[in-house]
Amino acid sequence: MQATLENYSKPYISDLLTRKVSIAPLVTFRVIFGFMMLWSIIRFAANGWIKSLYIEPTYYFNYFGFSWVTPLGGPGMYWLFSIMALAAIGIMLGAFYRISAAVFFLTFTYVELIDKTNYLNHYYFVSLVALLMVFLPAQKSFSLDTWINPKIKKNKVEAWVRWIIPLQLAIVYFFAGVAKLNPEWLFEAQPLKIWLPSKSDLPLIGTSLTKEWVAYVFSWFGALYDLTIVFFLLYKRTRIYAYLAVLAFHIMTALLFQIGMFPYIMMLSTLVFFPDKYHEKALNYLAALQAKIFGKQGVKFSSRRLTNNGSIDYNMHPTYDLNRGLGKDSKRQNVALVLLSTFLVIQLFLPFRYLMYPGNLFWTEQGYRFSWRVMLMEKAGYAIFHVKDNKTGKRWEVNNRDYLTANQEKMMSTQPDMILQFAQYLEQVHQAKGSGDISIFVESYVALNGRNSRLFIDSQVDLTQIEEGFEHKTWILPFKQ
């Protein structure tokens, strides 16, 4: 077998980045990504979540600095999701690709920024990948764009272009693994010790999930998996087993936890680690299928043929030029590399920003998001907001459900920034109703990883007097074991 990555021997560093490799893995990823996104959007809409998450709530927890991102109301949100779905189809088919990818990134990210209640690491992952896709030439083969304009066709890209997506996946896995290297996960098997027994109704494995040692095995295996899977996927001799592990791991998480599309996205995305020839075969198979369906006159994306040794014989198609578009514009490429490096450095920094805050990360959640901390803690809370009229001295309680959905209330009650936001929203609401000078206090209780609940926020602090921001929140009570 020739032409697989491992067989390029002793390359220089610069060669490693600029070496020409097949565009096929990038193209299959484009198709897979577009497809998965379309599926996700359809599922989201079918579950009624556009309405329940982005139309029905009366209040939305915006991200600090993004208060201008607001939902678009009744028909507006459906239009936004429709445009997003069209853009996903555009990505999948490679139709008006750059515009499609840009529109998808913008619409998807806009939706995610509306309400931090709905933050999920895999949505963050999708936003990052979508941004990358805008700049990757993933439409230059097997696409409607090349069918319309065959001149843009490319069969090779520089290696760094092909390896960006695998690198992004590596970041996700590795940091998810690093996040698991904490005493609670490793030595207490928390939160799996709580979560696994609750799934004892599963067939076959159900009864063993109640055993404590199983929680330890899952915890350690999970950490080990996240930390090492990318290396095993990269190494030729372990790759197939590693991919079987990917399937096993993600099918397991799909069965055990309610985490939606994430397992499927990861199972399909990691296919990008397979060598070029598999992707070429897959694309050719799809092309052949298309030829069968549409007939000879039909849409035909590729005229490549495989030679006996599995690599592509470009001579069979005279218009193919191996070197087309490569190294043509090195200045532009340097700019791209600088931007890309910045993008990566920021991602490497974000998971560690929590170190700038005192206190227990799981308790305060200062620097918790955007860090690939997935399924890491069992945290439940309950927050009672007390309003005090400073003129009359009267105190009363707020019914959170008058302003928040059940899901919003649940998410808010364990996250200090959201508690503060809600308190300040309550102040606005009361002032709009004509209440004069009021103070708002929160009495909130949080239970973390199987400990008894305890007071979370200083209940003597008037939250209307606190400024929102990234400074350390001194009004979070210290975490005691």
Add this chain to the structure above:
Amino acid sequence: MKVFSSIQNTIFAVFFILLVSCDDSGENGTTTDGFDQEALLSNLGENYIIPAYTNLGGDINQLETSVAAFANTSDISNLQAVRGSFEVAYKSWQSCSMLEFGPADATILRGSMNIYPTNTTQIESNIESGNYNLDAASNASAKGLPAMDYLLYGTGFDEAEVVAYFTDETFGAARLQYLQNIATDMRVKVDAVLQEWVPSGGNYLDTFVSSTGTSVGSSLGLMVNALMLDYERFVRDGKIGIPAGVRSAGVTRPTAVEANYSEMSKELAVECLNAYQKLYLGNALQTDASGQGLDDYLTALGREQLSQDIDAQFTTVINDLSALEDRPLSVTISSNNQSVLDVYAEMQKLVVLLKVDMTSALGVLISYQDNDGD
């Protein structure tokens, strides 16, 4: 046979890891296996839930019969008989209110039985027009036990006046008819739910017992979510918080109490909390005989302290409720609201223990709405 040997190696490695881990936790005693969820569910179903609906069904039937007798001969002694069966039925309802999942949820039983404060204007206009559909949304607060509470106690200052209300020349017959209609409406709905539960009927008991686990659709998931919703909204807020002004910027609403006209509010609240404690402990409804309950489950999960704390807090709330002044709750709210607010605070602690600690320990997802997590 290179491929074969690597598979062998993998399998060997996995077994090795399993064995080592097994050894590690051998001395660590807090395993959860041995707790039989099915035993818990069947105990709750057979010894609490079905008896609770059976009781309620019998008492509502009795109520319907006494209402019919009162309609036949509208005198004071028959009114007393109706009031007697009404009070018994209202107490029985307190053991069922928190079971609004499965059949009760499908029938929206609580919506037919106990929406208060009742809308007296709506009731009177229904009676006058004679043209009403009790299942219409507009009549949600014009039927059930609260409507009967008004009709039997709120239509006159003494028994003679109430009898006079029902023997009125113009509207007496229509009023008696309304009384009968709401009694029948309740009886039909309670019977429907009971029939769904019993093995001789829809046998939801079987579904209930076999849906183990704690995911959203499991029996424990459904039941704990139903308990929490009922406890927060209809017990803590409905019975105590809202009348005491907790939800209305401190302005009390004494007439918003449950059973305002018959003045059974305090008694019903105590009855309800007792029922909650029984269900939590897995005790039999009739005999109070101990069985597998949520407390045992918590203990099996290594949370014995929490298990006891919750039980103790139930007792505290029951004692504090019972210790409220011996007069109608609406009067206590008007005269000494602080004593009611103090009970409210204790009820609130129970919310934290149940909703935060218990659900978290059990791994039950509290969610009245389905969504992904990560």
